[in-house]
Amino acid sequence: MIRITTLAGKRVAVFGLGASGIATAKALVAGGANVVASDDSAASIKAAAEAGLKTADLKDANWAVFSSLVLAPGVPLTHPTPHWAVRAARLAGVEVIGDLELLLRERRQQPFDVPLIAVTGTNGKSTTTALTAHLLREAGRDTQVGGNIGTAMLSLAEFKPERHYVIECSSYQIDLAPSLDASVGVLLNVTPDHLDRHGTIENYAAVKARLPQGATKAVVGVDDVYCRAIAADLIRAKGAAAVKRISGRAGADCDVGVEGTRIVLRREGGRNIEIADLAGIGSLRGAHNAENACAAAAALLSLPQPLAAPEIARGLESFPGLAHRMEELGRQGRTLFVNDSKATNADSTEKALVSFPGHIYWILGGKPKAGGIASLTQHFGRIAKAYLIGEATEEFAATLDGRVTFERCGTLDAATVAAARDAASANGSEPVVLLSPACASFDQFRNFEVRGDAFRALVAALPGIEMKRGAS
Numbered sequence: 001m002i003r004i005t006t007l008a009g010k011r012v013a014v015f016g017l018g019a020s021g022i023a024t025a026k027a028l029v030a031g032g033a034n035v036v037a038s039d040d041s042a043a044s045i046k047a048a049a050e051a052g053l054k055t056a057d058l059k060d061a062n063w064a065v066f067s068s069l070v071l072a073p074g075v076p077l078t079h080p081t082p083h084w085a086v087r088a089a090r091l092a093g094v095e096v097i098g099d100l101e102l103l104l105r106e107r108r109q110q111p112f113d114v115p116l117i118a119v120t121g122t123n124g125k126s127t128t129t130a131l132t133a134h135l136l137r138e139a140g141r142d143t144q145v146g147g148n149i150g151t152a153m154l155s156l157a158e159f160k161p162e163r164h165y166v167i168e169c170s171s172y173q174i175d176l177a178p179s180l181d182a183s184v185g186v187l188l189n190v191t192p193d194h195l196d197r198h199g200t201i202e203n204y205a206a207v208k209a210r211l212p213q214g215a216t217k218a219v220v221g222v223d224d225v226y227c228r229a230i231a232a233d234l235i236r237a238k239g240a241a242a243v244k245r246i247s248g249r250a251g252a253d254c255d256v257g258v259e260g261t262r263i264v265l266r267r268e269g270g271r272n273i274e275i276a277d278l279a280g281i282g283s284l285r286g287a288h289n290a291e292n293a294c295a296a297a298a299a300l301l302s303l304p305q306p307l308a309a310p311e312i313a314r315g316l317e318s319f320p321g322l323a324h325r326m327e328e329l330g331r332q333g334r335t336l337f338v339n340d341s342k343a344t345n346a347d348s349t350e351k352a353l354v355s356f357p358g359h360i361y362w363i364l365g366g367k368p369k370a371g372g373i374a375s376l377t378q379h380f381g382r383i384a385k386a387y388l389i390g391e392a393t394e395e396f397a398a399t400l401d402g403r404v405t406f407e408r409c410g411t412l413d414a415a416t417v418a419a420a421r422d423a424a425s426a427n428g429s430e431p432v433v434l435l436s437p438a439c440a441s442f443d444q445f446r447n448f449e450v451r452g453d454a455f456r457a458l459v460a461a462l463p464g465i466e467m468k469r470g471a472s
Contacts, residue, residue, distance in 0.1 A: 001027055002154050006105045008032030011065050013058060013094075015085045016072020017044040023152035024070055024099045025053050031106075036061075038085070058085060063092035071098055073148075073172035079199045098176025099154050100147070100169060105179065112161045117299050118147075118180070120169045120211045121188025121221065123348070124292045125149075127322045128188060129168040131284075132296040135315035136164050139307050148173060171207045184299045185215030188291065190226035191347070205230070217302035218243045219295055222254050244298040248291030256298040258290050263297055265309075275301075276313035282328045282336075283321030286355030324452035326352060329459045330467035335423040337459045340436035341452030345369045346376055349438040353379040359428030361385055361419040363412070366439030366451070368392035373399050373438050380404045384431070385422055387415035391443040411444070412451065416458040433459075 004027045014025040017039040025037045025048065037048045038058040049055045069089040076083045077096070089096050107114045119129045126149045133145035144156040147167035156165065167182075174180065190205045205226040212218035212234060220231040222245045234243045247254040256265055261279040264272040275297050278284050284293055293316060300307040321327050327339040343349040346369070353360065353376065364373070365388045372395050386406040388396050393408055400406045409415035416433070423431035435455045437448075445451040460467055 001030060002103060002106060002156055002158055003031040004028045004033065004102045004106050004154065005031040006102070006109060007068060010034065010067040011036070013038065013061070013063075013066045013069045013085070013089070014072075015039065015058065015069060015083075016075045017041075017048045018072055018074070020099055020152040020154075021072040022048060022051055022053070023155040024072075024102065026051070027099075027102070027154040028070070029053070036066075058088070061088075063088050063094055066092070066094050069094050069096045070102065071096055071176055073098060073170055073176065077172075077175055096176065097178065098173055099152070100167070100173045100177040101179060103153050103167070104177060104181060107159065108181070110159050112159075113304065114159050114183075115164045115303055115305070116182045117164070117166045117184045117186065117303070118169050118182035118211055118215065119166065119186040119188070119295075119299075120171070120174060120208055121186070122191045122208075123351075124188045124288055124295075125168050126342075127289065127325055128186065128292040128295045129166055130322050131292060131316075131319055132186075132299055133166040134319050135296060135300055135307065135312055136166065138315035138318060139311040169211060171204060174211055175207050177210075180210055180214030182211070182215040183304065184217045184219060184302045185212035186219040186295050186299050187212045187227060187230065188221045188295055189224050190230075191224060201226070209233075212243075213237075216242070219256075219298040219302060220245055221291060221295065222247050222252060223249055223291065244302060246291065246294040246298050248287040248289075248294060254294075256294045256301070258287075258294065263290070263294055265297075265301070273309065275309045276316050278316065281316060281319065283319050283326065284316065285326060286351055288351040289326065289355075324448060326355065327452070328468050329456055330465050332420060332462055332465045333424060334429065335420065335426075335431045335433060337420075337433045337465075338435070339452050339455050339459075340434060341441070341448045341455060343436040343438060344440050344448055346371060346373050346438045349373070349436040350376055350379065352434060352436040353382055356382060356432050356434070358382045359384050359423075359426060359431045361387070361423045361426075361431060361433045363387045363389065363409075363415045363419055363433070363435045363455075364437050364439065365389040365392040365396055366437045366441050366445075367443040368395055368439050372396060376438070377403065384426060384428070385419070387419050389415050389437075389444070390439065392439050412454055413458055416455065416462075420459075420462055 011034045037053045136143040142163045145166045147153045148170045149168040209230045245254040263275045324342040329337040419433045441451040
């Protein structure tokens with residue numbers, strides 16, 4: 001746990017008692033704060049009390065006694081309207097912050113440097129965060145990883161000299177951190193998302209931009225119009241030496257980019273330095289993962305004590321991938337099985353489809369999102385056959401009809417058996433059974449992790465399967 005001592009002796013309200021809220025309250029108590037924890041859910045308040053925290057309904061509280069309101073990221077700050085606790089705190093002149101701000105303040109109090117890489121973006125931030133942490137660990141660096149991915153950031157191991165932190169940051173967390181100052185701030189991309197929370201795409205982009213703006217060194221993608229503008233503004237403000245522009249697109253004007261399968265650091269005069277070659281690294285297939293790898297490499301080259309290119313190259317070769325995101329599970333003869341359960345919309349599934357040249361036996365469906373899979377029609381030529389599950393079956397069948405051969409399977413277990421059967425008799429050199437649902441999981445599974453775990457178990461039970469190490 002990272003004990004938060006910067007509010008020691010102060011009375012602090014913590015609102016929102018999910019995993020990160022509980023971790024935040026415990027970190028504050030451990031650091032000497034007088035914490036009152038609350039939530040709109042009586043069950044959550046009860047769980048916090050059972051965890052040993054002081055709880056109360058804050059609707060009738062005297063907010064003037066609090067120095068801070070620490071808000072869980074999911075609680076509305078501005079849109080569609082501020083939560084009642086936010087309004088009450090602001091009316092009393094109480095600051096409203098989040099767990100990321102607490103971590104940053106505590107970090108500044110240390111008598112030694114704490115290398116911190118903070119990662120955000122609409123897409124790819126979980127893979128980039130996990131990959132960056134993996135590269136650090138493979139290079140022998142003491143590394144903690146958490147935030148919006150996995151472990152709540154204040155539940156990570158305490159600060160100590162030479163310990164590195166890689167934190168995934170959502171726009172919600174950034175919005176609650178007024179004093180962002182990471183060692184390296186990474187912004188991958190900005191596409192429309194969470195507009196119900198931020199109001200407009202311009203507001204959303206402005207929140208994302210604050211992460212690299214406050215960092216000592218910045219890494220920014222240049223494959224969308226918003227990030228290109230943010231990168232240009234950063235270069236004007238910080239100077240080109242403090243900003244690395246990255247791209248997963250061949251021929252892009254950037255500082256760390258791709259040439260064929262190679263990641264290169266571009267120098268003035270056209271002299272490029274190879275950092276690594278992604279050829280044959282199955283966990284980093286596709287242009288989206290090339291972007292993620294470029295971002296991780298650029299971040300590590302930007303640290304006060306940077307990694308060397310050979311260290312980055314070695315680490316990339318051993319990256320196992322992110323669970324449920326283009327996760328190679330194993331092979332049955334020539335057939336490769338890939339778990340992309342994290343693809344809960346068509347945009348994410350598109351990245352999976354373009355990662356393979358063809359011969360894809362595609363398992364899809366679940367609780368459909370607006371627009372369905374109509375945006376994927378340009379990639380239907382890669383699909384050998386589709387296997388439909390869940391609520392989306394008839395909607396997706398209508399989109400596929402006449403374009404792609406499909407089978408209504410209903411459930412994931414039936415789809416897995418059918419896809420494995422058909423792929424085994426295919427003529428392609430490497431048929432791929434791909435679970436990339438383009439749907440939420442809630443019709444049949446609690447979340448995409450449970451769906452992905454179920455697929456992994458089904459694949460592991462197939463006859464003659466050779467599971468990849470760590471996938472079973």
